[in-house]
Amino acid sequence: MKLHLKSGRLIDPIKGKDVVTDMLIVDGRIERLGTSLSSDKSFEVIDLKNKIIAPGFIDMHVHLREPGYEHKETIETGCGSAAAGGFTAVCCMPNTNPAIDEESVVRYVQEEGRRATGGLVDVFPIAAASKGRKGEELSPMAELAKAGAVAFSDDGSPIANAELMRRIFEYSSMYNLPVIQHAEESTMTKNGLMNEGFESTRLGMPSIPPIAEELMIVRDIVLLRYIPRAKYHIAHISTIGSIDCVRRAKAEKLNITCEAAPHHFTLTDEAVGSFDTNLKMNPPLRTKADVQAIKEALRDGIIDVIASDHAPHTIDEKEVEFAQAPFGIVGLETAIGLSITELVHQKYLTLIQLIEKFSVNPRRILSLPTINIQEGELANLTLLDPNIKWTVDIQLFKSKSKNSPFHGRSLKGKAIGIINNGKTYFAK
Amino acid sequence: MKLQSRHLLGLEGMSKEDITLILDTAASFKEILERPIKKVPPLQGKTIVNLFFESSTRTRISFELAERRLSADVVNFAASGSSVNKGETLKDTARNIEAMKIDMVVIRHSASGAPHFLTRVVKANVINAGDGAHEHPTQALLDMMTLREKHGSLEGLRICIVGDILHSRVALSNIYGLKTMGAEISVCGPATLIPRNIEDLGVRVYHRLEDIIPHVDALNVLRIQLERQKSGLFPSLREYHRYFGVTKEKVDRALKPITIMHPGPINRDVELSADLADGPHSVILEQVTNGEAIRMSVLYLLGTSN
Amino acid sequence: MKTKVLDADGLRRTVNRLSHEVVEKNKGVKDVVLVGIRTRGEFLAHRVAKKIAEIENMNVQVGILDITLYRDDLRGRLDQPELKSSEILFDIRGKVIVLIDDVLFTGRTIRSALNALMDLGRPSEIQLLVLVDRGHRELPIKADYVGKNVPTAREQKVQVAMTETDEEDAVYLVENDDKENGQ
Numbered sequence: 011m012k013l014h015l016k017s018g019r020l021i022d023p024i025k026g027k028d029v030v031t032d033m034l035i036v037d038g039r040i041e042r043l044g045t046s047l048s049s050d051k052s053f054e055v056i057d058l059k060n061k062i063i064a065p066g067f068i069d070m071h072v073h074l075r076e077p078g079y080e081h082k083e084t085i086e087t088g089c090g091s092a093a094a095g096g097f098t099a100v101c102c103m104p105n106t107n108p109a110i111d112e113e114s115v116v117r118y119v120q121e122e123g124r125r126a127t128g129g130l131v132d133v134f135p136i137a138a139a140s141k142g143r144k145g146e147e148l149s150p151m152a153e154l155a156k157a158g159a160v161a162f163s164d165d166g167s168p169i170a171n172a173e174l175m176r177r178i179f180e181y182s183s184m185y186n187l188p189v190i191q192h193a194e195e196s197t198m199t200k201n202g203l204m205n206e207g208f209e210s211t212r213l214g215m216p217s218i219p220p221i222a223e224e225l226m227i228v229r230d231i232v233l234l235r236y237i238p239r240a241k242y243h244i245a246h247i248s249t250i251g252s253i254d255c256v257r258r259a260k261a262e263k264l265n266i267t268c269e270a271a272p273h274h275f276t277l278t279d280e281a282v283g284s285f286d287t288n289l290k291m292n293p294p295l296r297t298k299a300d301v302q303a304i305k306e307a308l309r310d311g312i313i314d315v316i317a318s319d320h321a322p323h324t325i326d327e328k329e330v331e332f333a334q335a336p337f338g339i340v341g342l343e344t345a346i347g348l349s350i351t352e353l354v355h356q357k358y359l360t361l362i363q364l365i366e367k368f369s370v371n372p373r374r375i376l377s378l379p380t381i382n383i384q385e386g387e388l389a390n391l392t393l394l395d396p397n398i399k400w401t402v403d404i405q406l407f408k409s410k411s412k413n414s415p416f417h418g419r420s421l422k423g424k425a426i427g428i429i430n431n432g433k434t435y436f437a438k
Numbered sequence: 439m440k441l442q443s444r445h446l447l448g449l450e451g452m453s454k455e456d457i458t459l460i461l462d463t464a465a466s467f468k469e470i471l472e473r474p475i476k477k478v479p480p481l482q483g484k485t486i487v488n489l490f491f492e493s494s495t496r497t498r499i500s501f502e503l504a505e506r507r508l509s510a511d512v513v514n515f516a517a518s519g520s521s522v523n524k525g526e527t528l529k530d531t532a533r534n535i536e537a538m539k540i541d542m543v544v545i546r547h548s549a550s551g552a553p554h555f556l557t558r559v560v561k562a563n564v565i566n567a568g569d570g571a572h573e574h575p576t577q578a579l580l581d582m583m584t585l586r587e588k589h590g591s592l593e594g595l596r597i598c599i600v601g602d603i604l605h606s607r608v609a610l611s612n613i614y615g616l617k618t619m620g621a622e623i624s625v626c627g628p629a630t631l632i633p634r635n636i637e638d639l640g641v642r643v644y645h646r647l648e649d650i651i652p653h654v655d656a657l658n659v660l661r662i663q664l665e666r667q668k669s670g671l672f673p674s675l676r677e678y679h680r681y682f683g684v685t686k687e688k689v690d691r692a693l694k695p696i697t698i699m700h701p702g703p704i705n706r707d708v709e710l711s712a713d714l715a716d717g718p719h720s721v722i723l724e725q726v727t728n729g730e731a732i733r734m735s736v737l738y739l740l741g742t743s744n
Numbered sequence: 745m746k747t748k749v750l751d752a753d754g755l756r757r758t759v760n761r762l763s764h765e766v767v768e769k770n771k772g773v774k775d776v777v778l779v780g781i782r783t784r785g786e787f788l789a790h791r792v793a794k795k796i797a798e799i800e801n802m803n804v805q806v807g808i809l810d811i812t813l814y815r816d817d818l819r820g821r822l823d824q825p826e827l828k829s830s831e832i833l834f835d836i837r838g839k840v841i842v843l844i845d846d847v848l849f850t851g852r853t854i855r856s857a858l859n860a861l862m863d864l865g866r867p868s869e870i871q872l873l874v875l876v877d878r879g880h881r882e883l884p885i886k887a888d889y890v891g892k893n894v895p896t897a898r899e900q901k902v903q904v905a906m907t908e909t910d911e912e913d914a915v916y917l918v919e920n921d922d923k924e925n926g927q
Contacts, residue, residue, distance in 0.1 A: 215550045463827045
C-alpha cells in the first residue's frame with residue numbers, strides 16, 4: 011500500500027499542529043510529511059484539498075451485539091459500520107450473551123475484530139463490572155484487564171448497589187481503568203418510556219424523570235470522593251442537572267469524565283409525539299434546555315467525549331408499539347456528520363475540539379496509546395470533509411440494523427475515509 | 439363538511455369545527471336511537487374490526503352497537519385467546535386484518551401511540567378507543583355532548599376532572615377537547631396522581647375538592663384503580679374516599695347544582711358516592727346513550743368520507 | 745339563463761289543487777299523515793297541511809324526513825352532506841303517508857326516502873306528491889300527485905324558491921353547465 015495524501019489540512023491537537031501538508035504512507039507507516047511532496051506512479055494520490063487529516067477517531071460506546079445477538083449486529087458488520095462512519099476504533103459494551111465478563115470472551119471479541127477487519131478498525135472490549143452484569147459480585151477485573159479490557163461497565167444496567175459500586179471503584183483502581191456508569195436510579199424509572207415532563211404528560215406516556223440520572227451521579231460522586239484513585243466515566247450524560255454535578259466534581263479535581271451521544275444534542279422529547287420507536291432510547295431524549303446545556307458543556311469541556319451509543323435492533327424488533335420497542339438507535343454512521351453539523355458549524359466546537367472529543371480525550375480516558383502523527387509512525391487517521399452536504403439514508407448503512415431517527419436528515423460534514431494498520435476505507 | 443383527518447386518533451389538535459361537526463352529527467343520530475328500528479344503512483358493505491388488546495366490555499359494546507346500527511359488518515378481535523398471546527405482534531395482526539379487506543379498525547390498547555402505529559401499517563381508517571394513558575377521544579366527545587346538552591354551550595363552562603389524572607386517557611382527551619371548545623378546566627387529585635407540568639396544558643391544579651367545587655359547573659369523576667395503591671401512589675381507598683371522593687356533603691356546599699359525570703364503571707362510595715351517582719344532577723346514564731350516538735357519528739363521518 | 749315556469753300565484757294555486765286531490769283520493773284525511781323531505785319538501789308539506797285544514801277543518805300530522813343516511817351517493821362525494829335528524833314524532837304504523845318533495849327527477853331521492861320510512865315502521869300505504877316532475881327517471885317510480893310536469897333537458901336544472909328560505913315563491917328552469925348537479 012502506497013498512499014500520497016495531497017494538500018490536506020492536518021489538525022493534530024496533541025502536537026498543537028494545524029497545517030496544510032502532504033503525507034506519504036507506505037505499508038501503513040507515515041514515510042514523509044511535508045508540503046508539496048512528490049511521489050512516483052506506484053502511489054495512489056488522494057486529493058485532500060479543503061479536507062481534514064485527523065488522528066483516528068474512536069467511538070467508545072458501541073454495542074456490537076456479538077456474541078449472542080448476531081441478528082442485530084456482528085463484530086464484522088459493526089466494524090464495517092464504524093469504518094463507514096469514520097472510526098478507526100470502537101469500544102464495545104459487555105451486554106452480550108454471554109456477557110463480556112471473562113477472559114475468553116474478551117479475547118474472542120478482540121480476535122474476531124482483527125479477523126473481520128484485518129486491523130482497519132481496532133476493537134477494544136469493555137468488560138462487565140459485575141459477574142453477568144447482575145450487579146451482585148465483582149467481575150474478575152484483573153484477568154479481564156490483562157486480557158485487554160479497556161474499561162469496566164454494566165452498561166444497559168446501572169450499578170445500583172452502593173456497596174458493590176464502592177468495591178468496583180476500589181478494585182478497578184488497581185488497574186487504572188475507568189468504571190463507566192449507566193447512571194440511572196432504577197427504582198424511579200420502572201416502565202418509563204420517555205423523559206418525564208410536559209411532553210410525557212401531553213402524550214400520557216410512562217416516564218423517566220431526569221433526576222433518576224442525576225441521583226445516581228450524585229451518589230457515585232460521593233463514592234468517588236471517598237475513593238479518589240478510582241476513575242469514573244459517565245456514559246451518555248443527558249440532563250442539565252447531571253452536567254452541573256460533573257462541573258462541580260471537576261472543579262474538585264475528581265477523576266471524573268463523561269460522554270454525550272449525538273442524539274442527545276440534536277433531538278428533543280418533542281419528537282416523541284410521532285411515536286416513532288427510533289426515538290426511544292435510554293437515557294431518553296430530553297428537553298430543549300437539556301440539549302442546549304449539553305452543547306454548552308461540550309464547548310466548555312465539561313463533557314469530554316462524543317460517543318454514539320450505537321445500539322442496533324432489527325426492524326421487526328423496532329416496528330412495534332412504542333411501549334414494546336427496545337431502547338436504542340444505531341449511531342456509528344451519523345455521529346460525526348451530526349457533530350460537525352450541529353457543533354462545528356453552529357460554533358460550539360472548533361475542529362480541534364471536535365477531534366479532541368472523538369480521538370484524544372477518549373484515548374486518554376481509556377489509557378490507550380497516543381496517536382503520533384509523525385514520520386515513522388503507523389498511520390491511524392480519520393479524514394474529514396467538513397463542508398460536504400449529504401442526506402442520511404439508512405439503506406446505505408453498513409450496519410446490519412437500520413434503526414435511526416435521522417433517515418432523511420440533511421447534514422453538512424462527514425468522514426470520507428480512514429487509515430489504520432495499513433488498511434484503508436474510503437467512502438464512495 | 440368533512441373531518442380533517444381520515445382517522446380519529448385523539449382530540450389534541452382537532453379543530454373546533456371538527457369537534458362541532460361530530461357533536462352535531464351525533465345529535466342527529468340520537469334521534470335514530472329513539473326509533474323502534476334503530477338501524478340505518480350508510481355503512482352497508484363496510485367491514486369494521488374491533489381490536490381490543492385490553493378488555494373493556496362497555497366501550498366495545500358501545501362501538502359494536504354503533505357499528506351494527508349503521509349496518510356495517512362487524513368482527514370482534516379480543517386479545518385474550520387470540521394469537522396476540524402467542525407472541526404475534528400488533529403489526530402482524532394488523533397486516534392479517536388488512537389482508538381480510540377490513541375498512542375500519544377500532545383499537546383499544548395499553549400502549550400510548552398504538553393506534554398511531556397502526557395507521558402506519560394498515561390502509562383502513564383507524565379509530566382510537568383508548569391508548570394507554572394517552573387519549574380516549576370518543577369518551578371525551580360523549581362527555582362534551584352530554585355537557586352541551588345539559589348546559590347549552592361549552593364556551594366558558596367550568597369543569598373539574600377529579601381523581602387519577604396521571605393514568606387517565608379520559609382526562610387528557612377531555613382537556614384537549616374542552617379547551618378547544620373554550621371551557622375552563624381544572625384537575626383535582628392527590629399530588630402523586632397529577633402528572634408533571636400539566637399546568638402547561640392550561641389547566642389549574644387543586645388538591646382539595648372544597649377549594650374547587652364552588653367554582654365549577656360540572657365534575658368529571660374518574661375511576662380510581664386499586665393497583666395504584668399497590669404501587670404506592672395513595673395509602674388506602676378509605677383515605678382516598680375521605681379526601682378525594684366526591685360526596686353529596688362536599689357538593690352541597692356549593693349551594694348550586696353541579697353536573698356529575700363519570701366514565702364508568704363506578705366504584706360506588708369510593709370516588710363517587712352512590713347518592714350522587716343516582717342523584718338528579720347525575721348525567722352518567724345520558725353519557726352512555728350519548729356514547730352510542732357519538733360513536734355512530736364518528737363511524738359515519740369517517741366511514742363515508744373515503 | 746333562467747326561465748320562470750311557475751310564479752307565486754301559480755305555485756299557490758298548484759298547492760291548493762294538490763291539497764284537494766289528496767283529500768279527494770283518500771276520501772277525507774283520516775289516517776293520512778304528511779312527510780316532507782328536507783328541505784323544500786318540508787315547507788311544501790306544511791303548506792299542504794294548512795290548506796287541508798281549511799278544506800276539511802281537520803289537522804293532519806306533518807313529519808320531516810332527512811334521507812342523508814339512505815343516499816346511494818353518500819360515499820365518494822368530495823363534500824359530505826350535513827346530517828340532520830328526521831322529525832317524525834308520530835307512529836307511522838297503519839298510516840297513509842303522503843311523501844312530499846319539491847322536484848321529482850331520477851327517483852333516487854324517493855327510493856332513499858322509501859327505505860328510510862320502512863325503517864321507521866310499516867305504513868299501510870305510501871303516496872307521492874311532488875311540485876314538479878321533470879322526467880329522466882332512473883328507477884320505476886311514479887308520483888300520485890304532480891303539481892306541474894316540466895319537460896327538461898338532462899343538464900338543465902329546476903330551481904324551486906319558497907319564501908320560507910328564499911326571497912320569493914317561484915319555480916325556474918335554469919341552463920346549467922355543471923351536469924353533475926342537474927336537479
